[in-house]
Amino acid sequence: MIETLEASTLAEHLRRSRWTYPLVSSGHIAGIALLFGTVVPMAVTSLGDRRAGRATIRALRPYAVSGLVLAAGCGALLFIAQAGDYVGNRWFQAKLALIALALANAAWHLRAGELSAPAALASLLLWSAALVAGRMIGFS
Helix, strand or coil: CHHHHHHCHHHHHHHHCCCHHHHHHHHHHHHHHHHHHHHHHHHHHHHCCHHHHHHHHHHHHHHHHHHHHHHHHHHHHHHHHCHHHHHCCHHHHHHHHHHHHHHHHHHHHHCCCCCCHHHHHHHHHHHHHHHHHHHHHCCC
């Protein structure tokens, strides 16, 4: 299946195009920035005033979701271009596991429209760790 992904016309285009891969990579970074740039204030305000935390989450949640969708969509495109390299990479595996935990944390605790202090700390730690793991992929 990995070979099929890498042999696809889209994957081939991503590897050969002068502009497409860098633009997709830039979209991935922009999505991460949007996501992380909203997660931090949501978590930090949730650690303080609960009322302010709920208002902040309500205001920023659509931007966080948009950042997640952009990062995940562009990340999937980056993956198919070099799926064989990524699938066995421990940092990539760690990144996906951390993202899954961060999303589970968000889904579990944001139903009520707020984050408890432990959930807010978990969010900060999980998303930060996913960011570091993702960066480490390039160095492995």
